[in-house]
Amino acid sequence: MRREEVLMEALPYIQQFHGKTIVIKLGGHAMVDPETLENAIRDIVLLHYVGMKVVVVHGGGPEITEKMRAMGKEPEFVGGLRITDAETMEIAQMVLVGKINKGIVSLIAREGDRAVGISGNDGNIILARKISAQMVRVGDEEREVDLGYVGEIEGINPALLTTLLETGYITVMxxxxxxxxxxNLNINADTAAGEIAVALGAFKLVNLTDVDGVMDRERTQVFRRLRAVETEELMADGTISGGMIPKIDSCVRAVKGGVPYAHVVNGNKTHSILLELFTDAGVGTMITE
Incomplete structure (x- = not known):
């Protein structure tokens, strides 16, 4: 009976989402723990089989750092952004495109579905400009630091993505x-996911992370539903801080750009994507305009 109830609770959502586009940002623990990543991939494959068009945008910061150190290069950050010289850019592409991207494609294939791995420079999907030098304080002085090959998005050309989705491929970017x-420029994956969701007219943006969602100041309760203006207030008063800021910025940008729903979900929880999308209660935070 419980299984029947679960299926019947999911049915209206499956009907509503059929044929819709969903953008999923894979990050956090899901990118470094094989079991967590495999669980997320199974959820993604199920979404595709019930009729959703799925784009997966992934990060890979910890893996880039690990590879840099293995090659004798110590990473440096300014304002949360990695200083990316030519050698670091080569390492980033090696890790993001050559290892992580193709690894996700292989996992999808193992689950019986088909995927294409691309990056934002394929088909000029993501046009960016180099971020200007950042001011940092060293002792009593401030000085400019050139971040190198780090970009901010100027525009999205979704033509290639649309073609892949329409021909039945999960697209991994x-x-x-x-x-x-x-x-080539390295850009923030959270930001990329939000901009791609807007450009595709996606129905949902799902941001997988390491926490249960947007939490109150005491970190004892998760906000299940928030409007964009409420999330901005929570950022202003410091309730949302640190690494959660770019994720929430991405969600707010998406819903203000026409995406009806954006979600922040803990990827460490088994089948958290399905539980968030196909149950009434959900397991994360849903953000709307």
Whole structure:
């Protein structure tokens, strides 16, 4: 009886989501723990089989850091952004495109579905410009630091993504962009996911992370539903802070850009994507306009 209840609770959502586009940002523990990643992939494959068009955008910061150190290069950060010289950019592409991206595609294939792995520079999907030098304080002085090949998004050309989705492929994207001079730039995966969701007219953006959602100041309760203006207030008063800020910024940008729903979900919980999307209660935070 319990299984029947679960299926019947999910049915209206499956009917509503059929044919819709969903963008899923894979990050946090899901990117470094094989079991967690495999659980997320199974959820993604199920979404595809019940009729959703799925784009997966993934990060890979910890893996880039690990590879840099293995090659004798110590990572440096300014304001949460990695200083990316030419050598670091090569390492980032090696890890993001050559390892993580193709690894996710292989996991999807193992679950019996088909996927294509691309990066944002394929088909000029993500056009970016180099971020200007950042001011940092060293002792009593401030000085400019050039971040190197780090970009911010100028625009999204979704034509290639649309073609892949319409022909039945799960599309897996690494956050490498291209600028007007043809240079590759590393961009924030949270930001990329939000902008892609807007450009595709997605029905949902799901951001997988390491926490249960947006929590109150005491970190004892999860907000199950928030409006965009409420999340901005929570960022202003410091309730939302640290690494959660770019994730929430991405969600707010998405819903203000026409995406009806954005979700922040704990990827460490088994089948958290399905529980968030196909149950009345959900397990994370849903953000709307």
């Amino acid at each position: 690494a956050p490498i962009a291209i600028d007007r001079a043809g240079r």
